[in-house]
Amino acid sequence: MDASQIITRCWVGSKPPFDRDLPEFDVLVLCAEEIQPERLGFLRQVVRAPIPDSALSSEELRIALHGGRLVAQSIAEGKRVLVTCAAGLNRSALVAGLGIGLVTHQSATDIILRIRERRAPAALCNQHFCGYLQKFIGAGRKPVARPKPMS
Numbered sequence: 001m002d003a004s005q006i007i008t009r010c011w012v013g014s015k016p017p018f019d020r021d022l023p024e025f026d027v028l029v030l031c032a033e034e035i036q037p038e039r040l041g042f043l044r045q046v047v048r049a050p051i052p053d054s055a056l057s058s059e060e061l062r063i064a065l066h067g068g069r070l071v072a073q074s075i076a077e078g079k080r081v082l083v084t085c086a087a088g089l090n091r092s093a094l095v096a097g098l099g100i101g102l103v104t105h106q107s108a109t110d111i112i113l114r115i116r117e118r119r120a121p122a123a124l125c126n127q128h129f130c131g132y133l134q135k136f137i138g139a140g141r142k143p144v145a146r147p148k149p150m151s
Contacts, residue, residue, distance in 0.1 A: 003082055004119040007104070009075050012096045012119050014088035017041070026079035029067060031091040035084075045074075053090050055128045064091075065136065068098025075103050089122055094129040101137035108137035 001022070003013025015032070016022060020041040028042045033050035040046060049067025051060045067083075074081045081099075085091035097111045106114070112130055116123045124130055 002088060003084075004088075006096060006115055006118045007075075007100055009078065009080050010071065010096055010100060011080075011082045012088055012092045012115065012123070013082055013084050014092075015086055016082065016084050022082065024080065025082040027071075027074045027081045029071060029081065029083040029092070029095060030085075031064075031067065031083060031095050032085040035086060045079075047071075049095050051091050051094075053085070053126060056132070061132065064095055064132070065098060067095040068102065068136075071096060071099025072102035075099060089120060090124060090126040090129055093119065093123045094126075094132060097124070097129075097133050098136060101133070101140065105140045106137075107140040108133040110140070111137060 003011040005011050015035055018037050018040050021043045027045045029047040029049055030036055031049050031051055033052050036048055036050050047067060047070050049063050051064050071081055071083060083092040083096040093115045097115060100111050112124050
């Protein structure tokens with residue numbers, strides 16, 4: 001199977017096999033709008049976030065953001081998540097990147113670079129998707145300030 005680990009518990013990959021289970025993953029996210037089979041051999045949680053590989057309509061963007069939230073929630077719960085699309089370069093990278101942005105302090109730029117480093121240099125070549133990551137993740141979450149100990 002063609003998948004790359006981006007962060008702990010989160011992989012981005014191309015079209016997965018549909019006729020067998022993937023026991024190494026707890027959650028399978030299907031992002032390619034043209035690849036949404038009714039029947040799957042995967043036996044655990046399936047998230048459907050079908051989007052095109054182009055600029056997204058407001059409804060398609062809502063689907064991607066919802067998919068990203070489910071990816072983040074699954075990672076936070078300790079589940080192993082495989083996010084897929086046709087080639088594993090843009091749609092899956094967008095949804096995984098949105099999720100990663102919610103569970104880390106990384107900026108959109110750092111997430112894009114990490115995905116390209118771990119998956120492929122051509123990942124996130126869709127500039128619309130990079131723009132969505134910049135818009136919704138931006139500079140990343142600020143670390144929570146820890147209270148200073150009382151002297």
